[in-house]
Amino acid sequence: MTDFILKRMVSLVLPFVQMLGLYVIFHGHLSPGGSFSGGIITGLSLIAFSLVFGLERGQEKVSERMMSLVESFGALWYGAMGLVGILRGTTFLMNKGAGVPLGAPGKLYSGGLILLITLGVGLKVASTMVTLFVALMEEEE
Amino acid sequence: MSNKIAIVLLVCIGVVVLLAISELPLYGSPDTPAQNYVAERYIEGALSDTGALNMVAAIVIDYRAYDTLIETTVLFTAIIAVFLVLKKGTDRRGEHK
Numbered sequence: 001m002t003d004f005i006l007k008r009m010v011s012l013v014l015p016f017v018q019m020l021g022l023y024v025i026f027h028g029h030l031s032p033g034g035s036f037s038g039g040i041i042t043g044l045s046l047i048a049f050s051l052v053f054g055l056e057r058g059q060e061k062v063s064e065r066m067m068s069l070v071e072s073f074g075a076l077w078y079g080a081m082g083l084v085g086i087l088r089g090t091t092f093l094m095n096k097g098a099g100v101p102l103g104a105p106g107k108l109y110s111g112g113l114i115l116l117i118t119l120g121v122g123l124k125v126a127s128t129m130v131t132l133f134v135a136l137m138e139e140e141e
Numbered sequence: 142m143s144n145k146i147a148i149v150l151l152v153c154i155g156v157v158v159l160l161a162i163s164e165l166p167l168y169g170s171p172d173t174p175a176q177n178y179v180a181e182r183y184i185e186g187a188l189s190d191t192g193a194l195n196m197v198a199a200i201v202i203d204y205r206a207y208d209t210l211i212e213t214t215v216l217f218t219a220i221i222a223v224f225l226v227l228k229k230g231t232d233r234r235g236e237h238k
Contacts, residue, residue, distance in 0.1 A: 029193035034201065075217050078210050093206040095191060102192030111193035114202045121213055128216045135227050 003052075010052045017045040025122035029111040035118040039125025046126070047133045055137055064134065067127045074124025081117050 021042030028034035050058030085094030096102060100112035109115065166173040187199040201209055 029191075029195050029198045029202075031195060032197075034195070034198050071217065071220060075213050078213055082206070082210065093210070095203050095206075105188055105192050105194055111191050111198070111203075114191060114193050114198055117202050117206070117209075118198065121209070124213055124216065128220055131220055132223060135223050138227075 006052050010048060014045050014049060017048070018042060021045060021122075021126070025118060026108065026115070028118040028122075029114045030106065030108075035121035036125055038118075039122040040129060042122065043126035043129030043133075046130050050130075050133065050137070055134070059134070062130060064131070067131050067134075070123050070127040071131060074120045074127065077120035078117055081113050081120070084113065 021038050021040075021044075024031075024033035024038030024041060025035060026038075028038065046058065046062055049061065082093040084100065085092055085098040088094070088098040088100075090098045095112045095114070102112045103110035183196065183200055183204065187193070187196045191199040191203040193199040193203070
């Protein structure tokens with residue numbers, strides 16, 4: 001696609017879309033939204049870039065290898081956060097009972113492990129969207 | 142003949158289903174089985190138990206953390222399935238099969 005207006009508009013809008021996606025992920029424990037919705041917003045911004053500028057330039061920005069690394073990292077990160085509870089002598093995925101500092105409600109750092117887990121799951125959902133899109137868009141060689 | 146048997150069986154099943162429906166509590170009534178101590182515990186204890194203002198996040202990622210953990214695994218499995226079906230693999234020397 002070589003549409004001038006489309007390219008300029010996407011260049012203008014995409015940074016704000018990505019900012020919104022990261023905002024929704026980081027404020028999952030404070031406001032409506034969370035890891036899944038924020039991850040999908042972030043992933044869709046990358047998909048929109050690939051749609052307008054072409055799959056090759058999209059692949060330059062986020063390579064397939066990086067996406068698969070992020071994908072695996074998100075799943076492992078969740079399990080690693082669960083191990084915090086075991087290391088502190090309680091059960092798997094324990095949050096308050098494991099002595100994680102909860103912080104003041106309403107601040108960005110509150111909710112203990114919730115923020116960290118949301119971050120991992122959000123990145124994972126974003127990479128899942130992009131990977132699915134790329135896998136379906138790639139033409140047969 | 143088999144038509145008649147089917148009709149009789151359907152009527153029997155329909156009567157049972159209608160009996161079950163007539164026993165259902167009214168929509169929004171306070172004494173449904175779903176309105177038990179679990180929901181009360183979540184509403185009263187979400188803030189002090191997790192420190193998160195968003196009760197949905199508190200339930201999804203703290204109380205029901207196992208559920209979400211397996212949910213991310215579902216995403217992972219979906220990606221693996223798509224790759225299995227759509228991607229052409231390479232062997233150990235990097236040659237396309």
